[in-house]
Amino acid sequence: MCGIIGYSGTANAVPKMMKGLSLLEYRGYDSVGLAAQVGDEVKLVKCKGRIGVLEEKLRDAPVEGSSCAIGHTRWATHGAPSDVNAHPHRVGGVTLVHNGIIENYKALAGALEAQGVVFASQTDTEVAAALIDACYRRTGDPVAAIRQATAHMRGAYAFGILFDGQKGRIYAVRRGSPLILAKGQDGYYIASDITALLPFTREYHAMDEGEIVCLSGQTATCYDEKGDTFTPVFQKTTLTPEAAQKGGYPHFMLKEIYEQPRAAAGCVSPRVNAAGLPDFSADGVDAAFLSGVRQVHIVACGSAVHAGYLGARFFEDIAGIPASVYIASEYRYHPPLSGEKTLVLVISQSGETADTLAALRYAKEKGLPTLAVVNAVETTIAREADRRVYTYAGPEIAVATTKGYCTQVAALWALAAAAGLANGHADADTARAVVKGLVEDAPAAMKTMLAQRDTFAAAAKGLADHEHVFYIGRGADYALAMEAALKLKEISYVHCEAYAAGELKHGTISLIEPGTPVLVLATDPALFEKTESNLREVRSRGAYVILLCREDAAVTADAADRVIRLPQTSPAATLFAALVAVQCIAYETAVFLGCDVDRPRNLAKSVTVE
Ligand code: F6R
Numbered sequence: 001m002c003g004i005i006g007y008s009g010t011a012n013a014v015p016k017m018m019k020g021l022s023l024l025e026y027r028g029y030d031s032v033g034l035a036a037q038v039g040d041e042v043k044l045v046k047c048k049g050r051i052g053v054l055e056e057k058l059r060d061a062p063v064e065g066s067s068c069a070i071g072h073t074r075w076a077t078h079g080a081p082s083d084v085n086a087h088p089h090r091v092g093g094v095t096l097v098h099n100g101i102i103e104n105y106k107a108l109a110g111a112l113e114a115q116g117v118v119f120a121s122q123t124d125t126e127v128a129a130a131l132i133d134a135c136y137r138r139t140g141d142p143v144a145a146i147r148q149a150t151a152h153m154r155g156a157y158a159f160g161i162l163f164d165g166q167k168g169r170i171y172a173v174r175r176g177s178p179l180i181l182a183k184g185q186d187g188y189y190i191a192s193d194i195t196a197l198l199p200f201t202r203e204y205h206a207m208d209e210g211e212i213v214c215l216s217g218q219t220a221t222c223y224d225e226k227g228d229t230f231t232p233v234f235q236k237t238t239l240t241p242e243a244a245q246k247g248g249y250p251h252f253m254l255k256e257i258y259e260q261p262r263a264a265a266g267c268v269s270p271r272v273n274a275a276g277l278p279d280f281s282a283d284g285v286d287a288a289f290l291s292g293v294r295q296v297h298i299v300a301c302g303s304a305v306h307a308g309y310l311g312a313r314f315f316e317d318i319a320g321i322p323a324s325v326y327i328a329s330e331y332r333y334h335p336p337l338s339g340e341k342t343l344v345l346v347i348s349q350s351g352e353t354a355d356t357l358a359a360l361r362y363a364k365e366k367g368l369p370t371l372a373v374v375n376a377v378e379t380t381i382a383r384e385a386d387r388r389v390y391t392y393a394g395p396e397i398a399v400a401t402t403k404g405y406c407t408q409v410a411a412l413w414a415l416a417a418a419a420g421l422a423n424g425h426a427d428a429d430t431a432r433a434v435v436k437g438l439v440e441d442a443p444a445a446m447k448t449m450l451a452q453r454d455t456f457a458a459a460a461k462g463l464a465d466h467e468h469v470f471y472i473g474r475g476a477d478y479a480l481a482m483e484a485a486l487k488l489k490e491i492s493y494v495h496c497e498a499y500a501a502g503e504l505k506h507g508t509i510s511l512i513e514p515g516t517p518v519l520v521l522a523t524d525p526a527l528f529e530k531t532e533s534n535l536r537e538v539r540s541r542g543a544y545v546i547l548l549c550r551e552d553a554a555v556t557a558d559a560a561d562r563v564i565r566l567p568q569t570s571p572a573a574t575l576f577a578a579l580v581a582v583q584c585i586a587y588e589t590a591v592f593l594g595c596d597v598d599r600p601r602n603l604a605k606s607v608t609v610e
Contacts, residue, residue, distance in 0.1 A: 001604040002087075002099040003027045003073040004179065005196050006160040006170045009187015009217045013069035014058070020189075020196040021051055021071050023244055026252065026397040027192075028604030029073035030081035035088040035095045035162060036066035042095050042162055046072075046086035067187070067217065068168050070160040072097035075604045078105070079122030089126040091117070092133035093164035098125040099192055100156035100177035101609050108152060128153065136163060142171050143223060146212055150175065156354065156608065160190050173212045177608050178352050178380060180204045181213050181220055183234055188215035193376070193606075195395055198241040205232035206378045235378075243395045251597045253398035253491070257583050258450060260406045261443035263393045264576065267407040268414045268438040270392070276432045278418040284387045285371065285415070290422035294341035296323040297368075299331050299359045301607070303405045303486060304347040309479035310575075311347070311412030318416045318434065320425035328355040329610065332362045344370045347412075349396060349404030350606040351379025358610060360384060373411050375404050389415065398598045399605045400491050402583050405483060406576065410438050413572065437572030445566070445573035449580040453588075456581060459546055459562055460588035463488070463517050469496040470512075470538075471582070472504055473521035474531050476575060481521050484582035491600050492590040501534035514542030519585070522549045523566060523574045535559065548578050 003024030007016045017034045032054050033046025043063045047053045051073075072087035078101070079085040087097040102108070105124035108131055113119070117130045131152065135145035142163045150157070156176025163171065172179055172190045182189040184201035190213070191197050194204050207213060210225035213232075222232045249255035273279040280286070296315050298308035305327055312323035328346070344363035348356045351374040360381055363370050372385035375393045382388045391407035417434035420426025463469050469488060471481035481498035488496040499508060501520070512518070518538045522531040528549065539545050539559070547560035550568040566577040590597045 001027055001075045001606055001608045002192070003029065003196060004070070004097050004099055004158060004160050004190065004192040006070040006172065006190040007187060008068040008168055008170050008215050009184065010067060011186045013066045014063050016200065017069050017071035018051070018055065019199055020191065021054070021073055023196045023198065024073045024192065025051065025599065026195070026399065026605055027073060027075070028399055028599060029075050031074045031076070031083070031086035032072065033086045033088055034069055034071035035090070036063050036069035037162060037167060038063065038066045040167070042090065042164070044088060044090055044095065046088065047083050048081045048086060068162070068170060070095070070097050070162060070170060077101055077609055078124045085121045085123050087125060089121065089123065089129045091126060091129040092137065094129050094133040094136055094161060096125070096129050096132065096159050096161040098128055099158040099608060102128050102153050102157060103155035104153065128157065128159065132161065142166055143212055143214065146171060146173050147227065158192060169214055169216045171212065171214050172207070173210075174207050175209050176354075179207045181207060181215065181222070181232060183220070187217045188220045190215065194237050194239060195244050195397070198239060198244050202237045202239070203234040204237060205234050239395055244397060251398065251587075253400060253402060253587055253597050256396055256398055256403045257580065257587065259394070260403045260576075260580065261446045263403040263407050264410045264446070265439050265443045267391045267393065267410045268435060271414055271418070272435050272439065275428070276435060277421060277428060278414045278431055278435050280389060280415060280418050283389045285389060285418070287418070287422035290419040292341055293321055293343045293419060294339060295343070296321055297342060297344045297363070298323060298325045298347065299328050299344060299356065299363070300347035301328045301353050301355050303401045303483055304349060304356070304408060306479060306483040306486065307405050307408035307412060308347055309482065310409050310476060311345070311416065313476055313479065314413050314416035315419065318426050318430065319420035319423060321419060321423070326359070328353070328359040331359040342368055344368045345373065346370065346381060346385065347373045347408050348381050349375045349393070349401050349408070351376040351381040352606045352608050353381070354608050354610045357381050357384070373408055373415075375407065399600055399603045400487060406579060409579075410442070414438055433570065434572070437570035441569040441573035442576035445569060445577040446580045448567050449577045449584070453584060455564060456584035457588040457592070459564070459585050460592050462544060462546070462562070463494055463585070463589050464492070464592050466515070466517055467495060468511050469494055469517045469519070470504070471496065471498045471519045471521060472501040472531075472534060474501045474527040475524055477521035477523055477527070477531070477578075480575065480578060480582070483579070484519065484521070484586070487583055487586035488589060490603060491586055491597055492593050492595055494589060494593075501531045504534065505537055509537065509541070512538050512541045512543050516543050517546065518543040519546045519582070520548065520560070521578055522547060522553065523578050525550065525553070528553055532559065548581055550574055
């Protein structure tokens with residue numbers, strides 16, 4: 001979602017803003033802007049649209065001589081994308097950028113309007129700026145103003161703020177939305193995530209809830225929630241600047257698809273012990289803990305919840321533990337039955353998804369043990385969960401997840417095997433086979449699929465001009481079908497639905513017309529015959545059928561228009577090969593249709609609002 005960057009130091013601030021903003025693009029945005037201190041003035045440049053529009057504005061009216069600036073990419077929530085709604089917002093002596101949502105902004109705006117404030121935009125952010133300005137005028141002290149103003153705000157926020165009269169200083173505060181302070185050779189920075197700062201520095205401090213920071217060129221002063229100052233501890237990210245570059249690929253999404261063989265192995269290998277068995281004790285998830293789990297609630301959003309549907313199957317099949325899956329935004333409204341031995345397992349690539357975080361906090365309030373499967377390290381979900389398993393996929397820049405999802409599935413599969421081993425439901429051979437499947441067979445199978453990109457490009461052409469596309473499958477294939485359908489529709493805008501293969505005939509089959517593409521996932525030999533019957537049902541109604549099945553599946557020549565064969569070294573090999581196939585089909589369809597693959601319309605990478 002929205003992105004923040006700020007810099008105060010000895011170097012020219014505007015080029016740093018532009019570079020940082022370009023690295024925040026991946027989060028998804030519809031307007032962009034910056035504010036730079038120049039002498040005693042604050043210069044504001046902002047616009048609807050992409051960074052190129054901002055660059056043009058700066059070419060026409062350059063902002064020079066600034067070494068202290070804040071910048072922002074906005075993903076609209078309150079107020080349409082427009083020049084006036086773009087950040088930074090300036091009210092009186094306060095200029096700020098904001099991530100998050102001030103939920104009670106209407107009440108705050110009403111009170112401020114009664115005092116004569118006139119708002120120019122439709123945003124909650126301008127209301128926050130006006131409130132901080134009112135407090136600054138009363139106190140003359142930025143930190144006191146921030147504390148007073150935020151005490152009246154409900155919701156989530158990360159602010160980067162310039163105060164008039166505070167030359168060379170940026171103030172920042174966060175609650176609910178992430179923000180980091182970073183230390184470079186030539187000054188200090190703030191950013192919504194470290195990716196934006198990789199060309200400048202790798203040393204960062206993740207700000208805590210309610211923390212306030214004042215940074216200048218030489219110093220950074222941190223205030224905890226109570227107002228006491230403390231010395232921040234900086235850590236070094238292992239990410240390199242290359243991690244945020246395309247490395248020769250036309251899109252980040254394709255690069256990330258190709259990274260999956262290494263990512264899956266890299267996620268599981270550190271959790272394999274000398275006996276070749278899954279072992280998460282270094283993550284604080286040891287056999288004693290796992291053997292006590294009697295029930296699992298898996299809670300997540302979007303693709304992560306799709307990974308959860310597979311995860312639930314793994315926990316039930318391999319560990320014999322009943323597992324239910326919940327969409328995070330619904331978890332609190334229908335509190336599921338749980339006992340004290342219910343583990344709430346949340347899954348999140350970004351570690352910042354607001355709905356997942358809210359569900360996690362709800363589970364903690366109920367006193368349930370929590371475990372987070374997270375990719376981005378040191379993020380709010382990772383920090384707040386009782387235990388965390390990092391998926392080590394590295395930064396995912398494309399908005400549509402690929403390697404994030406892939407590693408979530410791998411981690412859940414290995415975790416379920418560890419749980420089965422711990423509670424005695426699985427024997428060592430079973431657990432060892434799971435690990436081998438994930439570390440060896442799946443990466444090899446994914447590579448095999450990646451060598452056949454032409455096949456996927458050809459399949460994609462058959463989908464591009466259709467009103468409806470369907471993915472169908474049974475069992476684990478149905479769970480994968482959900483991810484496949486989401487992938488296709490979110491980046492190519494071709495409407496696609498996933499159906500349990502047996503369910504289509506209970507209504508939706510009426511949408512099948514001659515030529516309607518139906519992609520049939522049939523990777524499980526035990527379910528192949530039944531799925532094939534469902535394939536026949538749609539084929540006899542004229543559907544254009546693409547079948548994805550194992551190498552040994554007995555497929556007659558008339559069964560499908562196109563057959564994509566998948567390696568069958570192990571169940572993991574087949575499943576992950578199918579994953580790569582559906583991702584590549586979505587990718588090639590989007591490329592064929594000329595879509596903005598890495599930044600699909602209306603979407604944000606990290607969804608930090610509920
Ligand atoms: C789809 C996609 C989203 C995310 C969802 C959860 O490609 O990326 O559906 O999976 O927004 O995000 P995280 O995993 O960051 O919590």
